[in-house]
Amino acid sequence: MTGCKSILFIALGAILLVVSSHGRDHVVKRGETLSRIALRYGVTKDAIISANNIRNPNLILPGKRLTIPEKSSITYAVKRGDSLSIIAQRHGTSVSKIVSANGLRDANSIQVGQKLKIPTSGNSSKASGSNAREVDLLGATLVNQLRAITPTRGKWKGIVIHHTATPEASAKGLDNYHRQQRKMQNGLAYHFVIGNGKGMRDGEIHIGNRWKKQQDGGHLKLEKWNKENIGICLVGNFQVHYPTRAQMDKLEGLIRVLLKQCRLTSSKVTTHKLKHKNHTVCPGKLFSFLALKKRLAK
Numbered sequence: 053m054t055g056c057k058s059i060l061f062i063a064l065g066a067i068l069l070v071v072s073s074h075g076r077d078h079v080v081k082r083g084e085t086l087s088r089i090a091l092r093y094g095v096t097k098d099a100i101i102s103a104n105n106i107r108n109p110n111l112i113l114p115g116k117r118l119t120i121p122e123k124s125s126i127t128y129a130v131k132r133g134d135s136l137s138i139i140a141q142r143h144g145t146s147v148s149k150i151v152s153a154n155g156l157r158d159a160n161s162i163q164v165g166q167k168l169k170i171p172t173s174g175n176s177s178k179a180s181g182s183n184a185r186e187v188d189l190l191g192a193t194l195v196n197q198l199r200a201i202t203p204t205r206g207k208w209k210g211i212v213i214h215h216t217a218t219p220e221a222s223a224k225g226l227d228n229y230h231r232q233q234r235k236m237q238n239g240l241a242y243h244f245v246i247g248n249g250k251g252m253r254d255g256e257i258h259i260g261n262r263w264k265k266q267q268d269g270g271h272l273k274l275e276k277w278n279k280e281n282i283g284i285c286l287v288g289n290f291q292v293h294y295p296t297r298a299q300m301d302k303l304e305g306l307i308r309v310l311l312k313q314c315r316l317t318s319s320k321v322t323t324h325k326l327k328h329k330n331h332t333v334c335p336g337k338l339f340s341f342l343a344l345k346k347r348l349a350k
């Protein structure tokens with residue numbers, strides 16, 4: 053284990069060259085924009101805005117002295133199989149920030165060996181542009197609540213979606229059922245439950261104890277799968293009716309937060325049926341996995 057780690061560390065060291073620039077000043081010249089200044093110093097526009105408390109980024113007068121924040125990017129050499137979204141997720145930044153930091157014309161055409169500036173400043177300090185979608189879908193309070201739980205590093209390899217196959221249910225009822233009928237010590241087998249207005253509020257996300265405590269799920273047949281898959285269950289029977297709009301919105305938001313936290317791409321999201329063919333129809337034929345994938349790809 054330690055051997056693997058040190059090899060990985062050496063590999064990372066070889067491809068990541070930290071730009072050790074110290075904080076410095078820049079006097080704005082006529083015709084300069086913040087984006088251009090940001091590009092020149094290899095920092096993000098947002099980092100300059102927050103370092104200087106700029107209220108109107110479009111009104112930067114010549115002669116103004118700006119503090120350019122330090123150490124705001126690293127250089128990364130593109131590897132085979134990389135896409136900008138994979139690189140962005142790995143570094144906790146967004147595709148658009150990498151595109152603007154590098155002045156890329158086409159986000160889809162990067163080449164193996166190409167050196168990219170990866171903005172690192174301001175990624176974790178506050179909800180930046182890249183988190184806007186999650187905040188829109190879930191609200192800042194819930195996003196912060198989710199972020200307060202740190203996933204066990206490297207444990208989670210995928211996300212599996214289920215339905216309850218009942219018209220109504222609550223997290224509490226499911227917890228009782230799993231404890232008493234299914235004899236599960238840890239109760240509720242899923243990490244999350246999303247209500248449909250019957251038993252729980254429509255779109256209400258219940259964060260299960262197994263997630264809070266970072267325990268294995270109990271939602272899949274094989275123990276090996278339960279160890280590494282996050283289980284999200286939507287209340288409803290999607291063989292006979294559709295999930296609600298609120299359920300799909302919250303599901304998208306929740307998955308977005310989890311993918312970032314666990315450093316996974318949306319290709320790691322699946323359904324119970326896809327995971328275990330010929331065994332179950334869960335989460336039902338009226339649950340559109342394709343629509344969800346499209347939403348996640350945006």
Ligand SMILES: [Zn+2]
Binds near residue numbers: 213214324332335
């Ligand atoms: Zn299922």
